[in-house]
Amino acid sequence: MQAESAFQGTPAMAEPFARDLRDRPATIKDVAKLANVSISTVSRVVNQTGGVSDELTLRIEGAISALRYRSNGVARALRVNATRLLGFIVPSVANPTFGALAQSVEQTANERGYSTILCNSGGSVDNEVRYLRLLIKQQADGILFNSMGIYDQRLANLTNSGIPVVVVGRKIPGLPTTNVTTNNRQGAFDAVSYLINKGHRRIAFVFGVYESATALEDRYDGYKDALRQYRVPFDERLVVKVPNVLDSAEEAARRLIDSGVAFDGVFASNDLIALSVIKNLERMGFRVPNDVCVMGYDMIPFSQMRYPALSTVDSHLDQLGREATIQLIGLAEGMADNHSETVVKSEIVLGGTA
Amino acid sequence: MQAESAFQGTPAMAEPFARDLRDRPATIKDVAKLANVSISTVSRVVNQTGGVSDELTLRIEGAISALRYRSNGVARALRVNATRLLGFIVPSVANPTFGALAQSVEQTANERGYSTILCNSGGSVDNEVRYLRLLIKQQADGILFNSMGIYDQRLANLTNSGIPVVVVGRKIPGLPTTNVTTNNRQGAFDAVSYLINKGHRRIAFVFGVYESATALEDRYDGYKDALRQYRVPFDERLVVKVPNVLDSAEEAARRLIDSGVAFDGVFASNDLIALSVIKNLERMGFRVPNDVCVMGYDMIPFSQMRYPALSTVDSHLDQLGREATIQLIGLAEGMADNHSETVVKSEIVLGGTA
DNA sequence: TTGAAAGCGCTAACAC
DNA sequence: GTGTTAGCGCTTTCAA
Secondary structure (H helix, E strand, O other): OHHHHHHHHOHHHHHHHHOOOOOOOOOHHHHHHHHOOOHHHHHHHHOOOOOOOHHHHHHHHHHHHHHOOOOOHHHHHHHHOOOOEEEEEEOOOOOHHHHHHHHHHHHHHHHOOOEEEEEEOOOOHHHHHHHHHHHHHOOOOEEEEOOOOOOOHHHHHHHOOOOOEEEEOOOOOOOOOEEEEEOHHHHHHHHHHHHHHOOOOOEEEEEEOOOOHHHHHHHHHHHHHHHHHOOOOOOHHHEEEEOOOOOOOOOHHHHHHHHOOOOOEEEEOOHHHHHHHHHHHHHOOOOOOOOOEEEOOEOOHHHHOOOOOOEEEEOOHHHHHHHHHHHHHHHHOOOOOOOOEEEEOOEEEOOOOO | OHHHHHHHHOHHHHHHHHOOOOOOOOOHHHHHHHHOOOHHHHHHHHOOOOOOOHHHHHHHHHHHHHHOOOOOHHHHHHHHOOOOEEEEEEOOOOOHHHHHHHHHHHHHHHHOOOEEEEEEOOOOHHHHHHHHHHHHHOOOOEEEEOOOOOOOHHHHHHHOOOOOEEEEOOOOOOOOOEEEEEOHHHHHHHHHHHHHHOOOOOEEEEEEOOOOHHHHHHHHHHHHHHHHHOOOOOOHHHEEEEOOOOOOOOOHHHHHHHHOOOOOEEEEOOHHHHHHHHHHHHHOOOOOOOOOEEEOOEOOHHHHOOOOOOEEEEOOHHHHHHHHHHHHHHHHOOOOOOOOEEEEOOEEEOOOOO
16 A cells, blocks of 8 residues: 555656566565565565564665565465455346446445456356356355356355355355345335236236346245235236347237237336337337336336336345345455345335336 | 366265365365375376376376365466456446446456456546556456546556556557557447438537547547538537436436527437437437437447337447457467557447437 | 564476 | 475564
8 A cells, every 4th residue: 555655656766776677577575675674574564564663664665666566466365365356146247237236246345355256157057157166266255146046056065165155136045155135025016016006907927037036936926926915816828938138129028919918017027128028019009108007127227218217126236236245245254144144125116117 | 177077976975085174175285195196296187287197197086076176276376477367447337338348358258268357447547546456466467448548647557567458448548558449430420421311410419428538539520520521510519418327317418408409310429328318308208210310329238128229339349348358368378469459340220219 | 673484275397 | 107396475473
């Protein structure tokens, strides 16, 4: 820290000293030699451990900036057995849900002196396994895992291999890890209840394949809960699965419409799907919300960048990411319980589509 | 690799051996001891350097899986002086433009055995500097830099400090780095030319503050080029700056409309702004494209998730990310020129908004 | 307050 | 084919 500001302070006079060591970066040894002290003293100054006389401190800081010395994080990591690196495994950063999550994770980690290695699993368990292995090998201090929620024996082995793991946004059935989730079932219940209370009775549930098993199931359960609560008959023809929306937004609503089943409301398992449904409804001449009401889930920033804004359920992605990261760092630093469960509340937000 | 599959093959019989070493992970030494060989032989098996007899190989693989050994990447990195970690600095992953870019970077890096540390600068030079320092300290093998394009002496110092750096999507004036950009000026020219050829004469240019200086300037230049080419008078009242759209999508079009200046087309500096403009136009009762045509830039996946889909300029973000990553790895492995320039072509894509 | 020295886990000469 | 050993750059006892 001091070292760095000292360096900035003397960019001009730094050059002459800089490279009598041929083009490799300066090490602590070089600094020690130039300052005429031992490497341990340099280390004390660099890490601000204290107990170094003002005179030496000054001399060492001078040498540090002259040599443009930066302590080697890898060597340090090896020695102290901590990298201050966190792994974050998500299905896809291109998906704004995870983008928002990643943003909050990264920021929270940073405030605490950690960096984030981002890993796109593409939604495949094999890749999840591959990344877990990689992160363990790279000695990440902890792993934040936004898994697809599919159980696999290898996942169990890896998440139990000693490295702190927090599963975020969803649970993996059978994996006893610390997890931070959003209150999916309640949120879905609220959304569908709202639609019912507005007088809708034929409410479709549209969901994507590219989603975590458990989060999806919870939202589906919430949907059914609401129907039951208000004695609206369940019709399985209103439950529609669509392919990955980011790849092909085409089929979402069409299937529903083509099927000829009457419906006056749609509850989508996430915002992207909701948007895709709206797109297709509008393309086919329906008006939203006049002809059909649509609600999404997650409240990605985008879903508000249209007119009318999407009615949705805010799952507080920022809070989710933040909480999960805090938990993970707690585990990594040995001051948190393992296997805890945190639930972030979600709440409906009315835009203009329902 | 072999080690890992061997391990998977014997999860059941692994346990008994596993923890006579108290709860620390097994090291190469432990494996050597159990297999009754030297650590160098273990290393040779782990790294598949060859030259080890079948018998020993087998014995070592057995020990590896029994101990659930995983080579320590940090120790290896220290020794071979390479982390196989790439840093990727972006203004914000929550922004889908960078999400798309990050996705392609991550994938390309992965195919080549590298992982990516994602860093959100939040668009501030101070954070960019902070991250550059961090990545250098962490011994990243290279840095992919999606900078805001603002020059700063510290950036110059850091990017010249020996670590390979590729600037992607934009240039930083005054920083002679390798860079991979998209053909912004031409793309903007094409977009605006298209609008002009459709008969529009009052075309606004709307841009955001949250954008890279150079990319923006190039797009602005392209806009002016087209006006000049077709002898459409330039009216600076049609050039409108809006605040960060992700934070507040409110003001984009309103300013333009409130100003009372007539316009029949909008060229936005990126898709997000285009969407925000459309939202506000529609909210105020204008119809797109009937009353006003709108074109965006970048072709983020989202801009196609509406009806009608946004007309925009595809800047081939995936290709951009891919190309930049390849260049960076080339630099990192010492087989690419420094200071090269690559330009990815962009081309207009007609949705239904223009 | 300072320095010497051991050692984190690994690779790569080099010797056998 | 296999083993011995030095050392990557750092932190951290321990002694002085």
